[in-house]
Amino acid sequence: MTERKIRIMVAKPGLDGHDRGARVLARCFRDAGFEVIYTGCHQTPEQIAVSAIQEDVDLVGLSCLSGAHRYLFPRVVELLKEKEAEDICVIGGGIIPEQDFEMLYHSGIKAIFTPGAHLDDIVDWVRQNVEPK
Amino acid sequence: MYFSKGVLDQSKQLRKKWEDNIRKIANKTPDQKARWSTVSDLEIKRLYTPEEIKNTNFESDIGYPGEFPFLRGNQPTGYRGKYWTFRMFAGMGSAADTNKRWHMLINSGQTGLSTAFDYPTLMGYDTDDPKARGECGKCGVAIDTLEDFLQLMDGIPMDQVTTSMTINPPASVLWAMYCAVAELRGIPLAKIGGTIQNDMLKEFIAQKTFMCPPEPSVKLIGDTVEFGTRHVPMWNTISISGYHIREAGATAVQELAFTLRDGMEYVESVIAQKGLDVDDFAPRLSFFFNSHIDFFEEICKLRAARRIWAKVMRDRYQAKNPRSMWMRFHTQTAGCSLTAQQPYNNVVRTALEALAAVLGGTQSLHTNSLDEVLCLPSDHAVEIALRTQQIIAEETGAANTMDPLAGSYFVESLTNEIEEKAWEYIHKIDEMGGMIDAIEKGFPQMEIADAAYQFQRQIDAGEKIMVGMNKYVTDDEQKIPLLDIDDAVEQDQIKRLNAVRRKRNHRAVTKSLKDLKMCCKKGDNVMPFCIEAVKNYASVQEICDVYRDVYGEYRDPGLY
Numbered sequence: 213m214t215e216r217k218i219r220i221m222v223a224k225p226g227l228d229g230h231d232r233g234a235r236v237l238a239r240c241f242r243d244a245g246f247e248v249i250y251t252g253c254h255q256t257p258e259q260i261a262v263s264a265i266q267e268d269v270d271l272v273g274l275s276c277l278s279g280a281h282r283y284l285f286p287r288v289v290e291l292l293k294e295k296e297a298e299d300i301c302v303i304g305g306g307i308i309p310e311q312d313f314e315m316l317y318h319s320g321i322k323a324i325f326t327p328g329a330h331l332d333d334i335v336d337w338v339r340q341n342v343e344p345k
Numbered sequence: 346m347y348f349s350k351g352v353l354d355q356s357k358q359l360r361k362k363w364e365d366n367i368r369k370i371a372n373k374t375p376d377q378k379a380r381w382s383t384v385s386d387l388e389i390k391r392l393y394t395p396e397e398i399k400n401t402n403f404e405s406d407i408g409y410p411g412e413f414p415f416l417r418g419n420q421p422t423g424y425r426g427k428y429w430t431f432r433m434f435a436g437m438g439s440a441a442d443t444n445k446r447w448h449m450l451i452n453s454g455q456t457g458l459s460t461a462f463d464y465p466t467l468m469g470y471d472t473d474d475p476k477a478r479g480e481c482g483k484c485g486v487a488i489d490t491l492e493d494f495l496q497l498m499d500g501i502p503m504d505q506v507t508t509s510m511t512i513n514p515p516a517s518v519l520w521a522m523y524c525a526v527a528e529l530r531g532i533p534l535a536k537i538g539g540t541i542q543n544d545m546l547k548e549f550i551a552q553k554t555f556m557c558p559p560e561p562s563v564k565l566i567g568d569t570v571e572f573g574t575r576h577v578p579m580w581n582t583i584s585i586s587g588y589h590i591r592e593a594g595a596t597a598v599q600e601l602a603f604t605l606r607d608g609m610e611y612v613e614s615v616i617a618q619k620g621l622d623v624d625d626f627a628p629r630l631s632f633f634f635n636s637h638i639d640f641f642e643e644i645c646k647l648r649a650a651r652r653i654w655a656k657v658m659r660d661r662y663q664a665k666n667p668r669s670m671w672m673r674f675h676t677q678t679a680g681c682s683l684t685a686q687q688p689y690n691n692v693v694r695t696a697l698e699a700l701a702a703v704l705g706g707t708q709s710l711h712t713n714s715l716d717e718v719l720c721l722p723s724d725h726a727v728e729i730a731l732r733t734q735q736i737i738a739e740e741t742g743a744a745n746t747m748d749p750l751a752g753s754y755f756v757e758s759l760t761n762e763i764e765e766k767a768w769e770y771i772h773k774i775d776e777m778g779g780m781i782d783a784i785e786k787g788f789p790q791m792e793i794a795d796a797a798y799q800f801q802r803q804i805d806a807g808e809k810i811m812v813g814m815n816k817y818v819t820d821d822e823q824k825i826p827l828l829d830i831d832d833a834v835e836q837d838q839i840k841r842l843n844a845v846r847r848k849r850n851h852r853a854v855t856k857s858l859k860d861l862k863m864c865c866k867k868g869d870n871v872m873p874f875c876i877e878a879v880k881n882y883a884s885v886q887e888i889c890d891v892y893r894d895v896y897g898e899y900r901d902p903g904l905y
Contacts, residue, residue, distance in 0.1 A: 224901075227464035227480050229553030232593050232681075235794050235905040236801050252903025253553045254468075256476060278464050279720070279830060283479025309720060309827050327685045327718055328814045330805050 216344040219269040223251040223260045225288060228278035233305060237273060240331040246338070257284055261291035264300055271342045274321075277306040286319035293320075301342050305329070347401040347757075356395045363392070384639035384682075384809065385596035386799070387762070393754035401757060406652075410747050414655040416648055416760070418706045419671040423747035428456075428738045429702075430709040432509060432675065433731055436461030436486035437721045438834045439841075440496035443486040448500065449724065453731055458501065458539075459509040459711060461485035461721075462519070467554045469515040469889030472838045481835035484721065485511075489842045490882050494522040495529075504532045508539040509584070509675070509709075514556035516543035517569055518888045521875035524577065528876075538579035540631055540675070543569055544586045546607040546780055550789045552589035553901060556889060559781045561896035563614050565871065570611070571619045572872035574626045581631040583611055584675065590789075591635035592681050594797020597646045598763055600635060602770030603780075603789050605653055608632070609771075610780040612662055623662045627669035636702040637679040638694055642763070645756060647705030648748070649764040650674070653771075675709035676702035683718040687813035688825050691715040696733045703743050704750055710734055716825055723828040790904045842884065849882040857881045858891055865895040 222238040224231055231253055238250040249267050251260065264272050272292075274285055285304045292300050304316060305325040313324055322341065325334055348356075382388045390397075401407065408414060411421030420426065433450055435458075436443045447458055462485040465477035471489050472481045481487050488494055501508075503526065512519045520541045527537050545562035548555045555562070566583060573582040587595075587604035595603065608630060615621055634650065636643045654672035658664040678698035683691040692715050699712045712730040714722030722730070737743055750756040777783045784790070803809040810816045857878040864874045878888055 222905075227468045227470070227476065227554075229548075231553055231901075232797050236594070236798050238905040239794070239798050240801075250903045250905050252901030254476075254901060278480055279483030280464070280479035282832065287479075307719065309829070311827070311829075331801060332805060 217245065217247045218271065218338065218342050218344045219247045219249070219267065220271045220273060220338070221249045221251065221260070221264050221267060221269040222273045222275065223255055223264075223288075224253045224275055225255055225257055225260055225284040226276055226278060226280045227254060228276055228280065229253050230277035230306070231275070233277070234273075234275040237275070237305070237331070237334065240335065241338070244335045257287040257291055260288050261295060261297070264292065265295055265297050268345070269300060270344055271301045271303065271338060274302065274304040275306050276304070276308075279307070281306065281308055282312055282315065285316055285321050289320035299345075347398055347403055347407075348395045352395055353399055360394060360396070367391070383597070383642040384637055385598065385642060385796075386803075387596070387598070387642065389759075393758050395754060397754055397758040398761065401761065406761075407751060407757070413659065413667070413670065414652040415671060416652045417748040417751055419651070419673060424738075424744035428744060429707050430457040430507070431455050431731060431734045432457035432459045432709045432711055433727060434459040434461050434511065434677065434711045435722075435727070436463070437484075437828070438482040438486065438830050439838060440486055440488065440493040442482070444497055444499050444501075446724075446727075450727070450731065451506070453728060454735060455731060457507050457509065457709060460497075460511060462510070462512055463487045464554075466515070466519070466885055467512065469518070469556050469885055469892070471884050471886035472835060472842055474886060479835070481838050482830050487834070487838045488519065488522070489838065489884050489886075490845045491522055491525055491879050492841065492845050492882065494519075494526055498526050503527050503530065504536045509542075510539065511542045513542055513545055513548050513552070513554055514562070514892075515885055515889050516541045517565055517871055517875050518879065518885050520569060521872065521879045524876050525880050534577045535579070537577065540581035540584050541569065542584045542586060542633070544583055544607065546610060546784065547586045547589055547604070549784045549899070550590055550603060550607075551593035551595070551793060555899045555901075557892055557896040558899045559784060561892075562899075563611070563781070564618065564868075565892070566611060567615050567618045568870045568872055570615050570626050570629075571621065571870055573629060574621060578629075581629050582626075584631050584633045585611065586633040588633050588635045588677050590793065591637060591679065593793050594681075594800060595793045596796050597637065597639070597642050598766040599770065599789070599792055599796060601646050601650055601653070601763065602767040602774075604632065604634070605650065605657065605767065606771050606774045606780050608654070609657060609661065613779070616662075623658070623664045624666040624669050627658060627662070627664055628666060628671070632672055632674035634674055634676050634707075635679050636676045636698040636705070636707075638682040638698060640697060640701050641756060641759060643698070643701040644705045644750060645759040645763050647674070647676070647702070647707065648756075648760045649767065651706070652760075653764055653767060673708050675711070676705070676707040677711040678702070678713045680713055680717055682811075683713060683715075684811055684814045685718045687819065687823055688715050688719065689823060690813055691718065692729060692733070695730060696737070699733055700737055700741070700743060703737055706748060716827060719825070720827045721830065723826060725826075787902065787904045794905055845882055845884075853881040854878070854883050854887070858883055858887055861888065862891045862895060865891060
């Protein structure tokens, strides 16, 4: 039996259309050997939580560049918890000012990657912190 | 031929000697890297000579400003008659907040307005829709009804200043509000000027604010073009945009080719659907390009854009009016070239990009603020950005003479090369059946995704450099003050919207929405119905729901 690969959902919550980072990252995760699902833009937190559970992913990577992360990121974590899926790790990225990091970590976001982050560093973080189920 | 045979022969001889020299020197001090290329990865030679442009024809390829092929500019007078419009893209929080910023910009010498809307407005939702939660006022101004728009325009002389609105799926709605405010103030529609972005094709390709599928989206654009042609003749009804295509990761050639092919799609669609003559509406088509960090590539791209569009309009669409052949464009410096690290360096990047836009002959310019990679621009940062344009205009001498880099072996050669490569893409898309078909196949989307990924890999490998990010990195972080949009703006805006809903004439709202729906079903022009609906205080979402209901909704296919 082959080892199960890490399954990742790259998701774009909210109305934001800046998807360059999300798409680059989706491709990078795929090239790194992970299984990747990309939701496309304009997903509600509810849609993201439901698909993350249905797709049985290990990690959700949220990307937001519109400034709405303070509502959207914690909401995804909260919904996963409500659906008893808090074992799914949630990370975030985009235009996230440093002053918001603490409230996001406190809400259950495990890591935040902002402009300038190296793709390899993000991949390494995933390998070190996420166990395939 | 651009050069005499004598010059070319001399050049050839001298080149041989120079090449021998290079070989000797290269043995001792080799080049720092094997390949030198633009930010778009276009390979650049060590030297350009008359031989590189030997097939260029002076009259038909270069010519004079104000003459076909308009390579050197649309106007014979250049910037001497008028500088480009200093047009800073601005919008945040409530209509009142944005109005305050606009007045500050006008007082600082800005010469045109440009509106940034928040995501709910851009996507055709009201602030209180569940999908809009958390987004209100964050990346632009929140507009739900005419009441907000009246506040936005407070004290703005609409018959004197032109206003650009970056709005796409609900362009007809926001433009209807602008027209309604003008009418309420007694200003004839023939006297107002400005631009609505209204370019849906690049939304499917890159910016991803969409509502209805491509075909009805293009139909709605046709309605605005027709209405503008007949009633608002000074309005630019489409700003065919490469900016967002480039920001999404495209190369300069892709930006140019996809944008111009989008433009052709609109021209064909308006002729076919509305029966207008090309010269009736083409003079009001405008363009919007990115000015990225690779100085010469950008200048050459803008020059090539003018020449391609002139040829397209004359030869493909048989335009007769020279104004139809003019490529008039706004430029914005490249947001994606800025770094969050050492943010003050962004002032330098923006200045160089702005200079490239001016040397490329832009008619209008937005300069990014140093903090735009972190948040919406603060007052202080936006003032430096505006001053950057004013320094270029008033101090550097860049506006003294037209197209000053023309005739440079390198600039002419690179202009030719970019044009040729753009034509290859344009012909490829023609073969696919046009841009709508190409979008449905995911072609431009995937070309851009490939380029974006390749660039990111080059950055990570240190093959491309961004100072402060992957070279000359310091631990010493420069902290800058950031503008924060208070989450309370959302609640205040919802209260305002509810107050409007209570006091408006419900019967009039219902009737105007019903009339609009009937009009959509019959395929008539929506603009008069839209203006009626906004005057009755129908909201952005109420009108867009009619569109969604009749035309259907488009969902992101999520290609990567």
